[in-house]
Amino acid sequence: MVWLCQISFSFTSMTAERKRKREESLSSRKLKKLPPAIENDDISAQDTYESSDMQEDEWSNAESDNGEDADWGGISYEAEKSVRSGKRSTKPTGEEIRAIKDATDLFRSNTFKLQIDVLLPNIQPKTKRKPPLERFLLSLYTFLSGLSDVPPKHPLEAARNLLKEGVSVPFPTPLPTEETQWKVAFASPSDITVVGSWANKTSVKGQGRSSFGVDLAVEMPSSLFQEKDYLNGRFFHKKAFYLATIAAAIANPNSGLNVDVSYISTNDDPRLTKLILEPKADGSSTDFTKLNARINIIPTISPTESPIPLHRLSPAHANMRITPESASASSSFSDKQIKDSSNLPSPMYNNALLTSFVPKSYLLSVHAIQQIAPGFKDALALIRVWANQRGYGESGGQAAGISVRGFDGKGPWWAALLMYLILGEEPTSAGGKFGVHGKRKPLGKGLSSYQLFRAALDFLANHDFENEPVFVKAEGGHRYTPDEYSSNHDMVFVDSSSTVNLLAGVPTGSMKLLGNDARRTLETLDDSSTDPFPEVFLVDHRDLQTRFDVVINVDLSKAKSRKSNFHQTLDLGSASNAILSSVSSVLTQALGNRVQAIGILHPTPSTRPLSQAHPLTSHIIHIGLIYNPLHAWRQVDHGPNPASGPDPVSVKKFRDFWGDKAELRRFKDGSIVESVVWDVKTVDEKTLIPRRIVAFVLERHFGIGEEAVRGWQEGFDRMLRLPESVSRYYVGADGAGVGVGFKAALGAFDSVVKAIKALSADEGNALPLSVMNISPTSESLRYTSVFSPVPLPDSIASVLPANARYLNPTEFVIEFERSSRWPDDLKAIQKVKLAFLEKLARDLMGTVKGLRATVIAGDVEGMDESEIRDVARLEVITEEGWAFVGRIWHDREAVLLDRVINDTASTLPHVAHKDKSQRQGRNYHSAIQAREAYTRLYLHAPMHHRAIAKLCHHFPAFAGTVRIAKRWFAAHWLLGGTDGAGYVSEEAVELLCAMFFVKRGWEAEVDRGDEDKDVRGVEQMVVPGSKERGFALLIQFLKDWKWDVRGEGILVPLYGSSTVPNSKQPKAVAASISTGVWKIRTAMDEEGGIWTMFGPDAIVARRVRALAQATWKCLKEMETSASSEKGVVLSIFDHPTDDYDVIIDLDRALLPRYHQNVSLTASQLLQIPRRKQFSNDDELAAASSREIRPGFDPAMLVCRDLKRIYQDTFRIFHDCFGGDRFGIVWDPSLKQPRPFRVLGGFSFSAESQDKQVTGKVDKGSKRDMVVLNEQGVLGELERLGRGIVSGITIHAR
């Protein structure tokens, strides 16, 4: 503790120093008459507020005495004294400094340490509630010791006797038969000890409502056993009888122990059955209900005295020697299988038997390590809380939740894990053979709890459990040879007694999942920007949808293993365990490196009544996969090559595993190998491959039909697809079809770019300025539009119904070379733009065949009042039917606009400032608006586009996530760009989704990954691997996002280290027009308002939160709900309309985007136009005209106009993807009558007559009251939307 000495040293010397200094300063002050403040300047400069109060009491004391010139020594002494006593509160003592230093050096931060300190008492049993339990344990001890013996009996006879008392004996398979020669008996236990975590005070509360477990090891007397009892489950039968006898005795009302008794089997393994005693609340002195604990009675056997030879229990021994005759009665297996099995090793069986030997030795070893490593206890608590939050542990009963398979009753393992880290490993003879690291060095004993916790996570994250067996340092060295473990178990983690493999029965997938979780937590801990504590310990991470890329629900009730393995069933203890174990191994084999982890999840076992001998296992399991993005969607799996290697076994195995799917194929490189090919038709289907593989192997190996395997991906995919009745026109009858999708859109865009660039290069008829850059800014060119983009060529437009004929214009920005020839005037610039676009349009039509181009000379609202607004656009429709809309970026505009805004427009800015009132004129307002649009359209949009496109390239799941998310926002009537009718812009959604994919420095990482595939690139990054998971993460985030509390919003590190261009705009711009409350900051947009400036505002943002909460509930229930796959997903996108005051129905026949509607059925789409009666010729013309109008969506136009006209009257909501309704919510403040104002901003009517009269009499209210004229407004709506609005429904309140 060298540092400690240093600290305390400097501390003492400092005191002396200070004393001297004060004396000096006091005397010097007297001489120089300097004000104290000056002298103290250097101190106060360092830390003003800190020293100010210190200064105060120091100088106030001194000052008060200063007037008298008398006794200096006395005064200074007194001052000194009082100062010291005053200081004592602020100055830390050595003890405190040590604690503080500890916290900062040994923990992540002060706060982290303090938070741990607060957390721990919450998860440990309360000391003051313990006495009743202790009294009860005492009485239980006397009771158990005094139990009378039962003479040896035939097991079945003994069982029958017990059954009379309502207790069945939990005999595991193979069950004893009438021919059985041995006998069971009972004698009072030779020893009763409290063991496990309770005895060591390392208990940690479990998930859900599960209680603390008090393990009571009841040692069965050695006299009951014989040497051969290790064979054929005889030990377990004797143990079962012993347990049942105790159970019967305690359950007997005469026992005097007022408790509920029940059985529970760890991991649903009947061999590991124990007894659970739960107190009944009777208020007696032994009633420990309030402690929330239960007593587990575990029968054990002494390792030293028992006649069972331990060397017979090594993993390689075959201890299930069942003769065909004895087994045939109870099983359907063939004799041959049974004969084979008798020679196979029974590692799981042996392991289960060994667990009965070890509880006491665990108690001692954990106690010992607690003595030498002070951090052990807390570290164990931390790692268990961490694990519980992630479902590695008890789930707390059937209903409370589900856990990762294999971690039930793994308490000793967590302790052993830390023990291993502290003590190091037992050297194996094979030394370097296992593992590349060689011998693992033990960590120090003095590590803090946090450091140990971190070390454990690090170990879990990086250790290769499959290939590197772990042997905890054992006192007596190895009992069995390490090779025996490795060859018989998947994963090896041998405990400190060197007998039990603690990871026996844990699926390798679960372990990989654990590693994955550990990795993610380490990332959280490394990120210094936020407080990681809640994320690591306090948040429940067991939600399947956010945790796994795909979740598959499997009903195992009809599962029947194709190669049913008798031996495996015996070794694992039960048929259901055998099935689960083979499901796990089959899935691992089938998916290979497609996945990083496979999690099999199900509820942990719950208690069962004594009358029920065997555990009931739940048939529903959840299979969760975490994709490896590099391989997950591979279409071909290669198998062995039958030609090259003379290895017919592997070929046969491969064929056997895949069945019909396996085929011999010749590949491009000339090799002919066995392979499995997964055909896909569309890109969407590619993401389904892992799920199809799972379904296939479950069907092949376990006979589980399609109906028992459920997933939700198709439901989500359907949300992003056009209806069949429309898309078939694109596929084409003859299969030729039209080029659709993002690739085709990009291709079409490139050709337009080329054509424009060719124009500027054209010698004869060149543009005045050459084109520098053409940057796309449309979501359909960055893979993130909800529907994959489609063109609308004339041929298809003519056959599509009117309400499926929508052509989405794709936007881009043209940048010309810089030139001084541009006019220095905003209005004139707009005219020049028009001229440029006109020239472009004319020339494009001249050079490119079939291309149509026009100039759009105004914005869609038709409200273009200000002449400086940048509205001129070029509209191009290519021959293939793609539409593009381009704008011209001229950077001088920004400067000119800033001049207007900052009022530096005149040549002499500081000569004459206009007064404030004039500054707020119309010019100023339109300049503000134009500046905002300029920044957004020309600076941010292209940059954003590039960043998002890059993300889409690197993270396969990103585009899908964004598309689903946009669909969700749209389906809930919120999506709409900054100039659209909605509230949440597309770019904001993209940024929100990007949050789950990018972290600081992601760009560097993916770039490195590009160069060097095998380093930790994309593969190792903890990002969602599927759009469903990304979407679930987004919803989870939205439901809890406290945008209103923190106020600072979120930071998305979308742009890596690239240089920040000068994209600043005057502060006034954002401040004056921003209404949004979401702040999504990036490196380029430090305010975080570019994409959320126009919404959502507080009202809408709250609504988003409420919707996200409902959706989250839906997602959580998805796994358990019985409804069909399609229905569940659809309900997420089904918008509730009850909250709206008014619903306006639109005429579906006239909505060009109706085919994109969420809840559309194909028949509706095609029938509506026919039965529609048109009210006038214009509408008929509009509906049936064959002219293609890119981007023309009357519903959106009406909605936008209404939103603007009635912005102070109501809020209007609409689904931009073919929504056939508007929802309107009145501004609640308008419900109250308010005084008459000329510019009320809403349509009003006078309040009723009689009230008005009284109003006039009342002198206080000068004005007459008016109320909102709802009916009048609705009448206007009807007129404004004539032809589109087909009905108005008012919801009565």
Add this chain to the structure above:
Amino acid sequence: MSSSTSISGFTQISISYSSSSTHYIFARAHISSKKSTSSWPSGRTLFLVNVPPDATERDIILLLKPYGTVEKVIFDSDSPIQGEEDGANSDSEAEEVEEQEEVQHDNDDIDATQPRKRRKLTTKKLEPPKVFPLPSIPLRKLRKTGQTAHVIFLDTSSVDRFFSASHAKPRPWPSSSEEPSGLSHYLALYDSLRPPLDAVRQHANSAMDLYEFELAKSKRESKYKKGEAIVDEDGFTLVTRGGAYGRTVGGGVAVATKKFQETGETSERNKKPKKEKTSFYAFQKAEKQRDELIQLKKNWELDKAKVEKLKASRKFKPY
């Protein structure tokens, strides 16, 4: 104001949109306020409040036809400055509108609602080049709801007639058929935004001609010539930053920095922080060390308080 309902001095005109919905417009005779020199004839101007958002000039003319001939309708939201006024003051500051409106009328009689009007200040002296407007069709202009408008009758008697009549009985809204509404409106708008290329070219060229004409004119009229100093009323010569070669309008001299010109602040070069030795004397070191420790403790206490606060909000129950 005989039988009609009135509110705050406004007469209420009921207009029925349909059998179920009625709209109310409130009318009052225009009173020119003392402050602003409003150009509206006070005797024959009617002030309307709560005009329907899609009302056109024609609509209002039709509505008021029974009382007299309307000379002009001015929608106040179209005026250049959106003053936030109350009551009687609302009808000021709109002279310019009138003039512009008149200029506009030269081109097109009925289009108070014309969306894309390029207005150029007309100068009387030299004949400016004429701007060819983009072709347009009459379109409704949808204004914000609850707006005001001024109606100028041809003669004063119309206003009297208006107020003496009864407005209790709802009258139908005379939606003129000249300008389409609803779906047809949007179709027409969509098409009108895409004028023929020839028109665009003609418009752009003529607008540029006008711009250049005005640029030239303002140059001619400018008080300041290149290279000449700017002298204000008090006789001070203004020193400004020059252009690339130190010679711009206003006799720029390369003196003031760009930054000074923009912010009015001088450079911070002179504001060097004073250097002071902070750990020279032994007592300084000691003080520093002590302060660090105190700071440490303080931070610790702060952290503690923070965690306590979190604890109070019961955030530490993991499950």
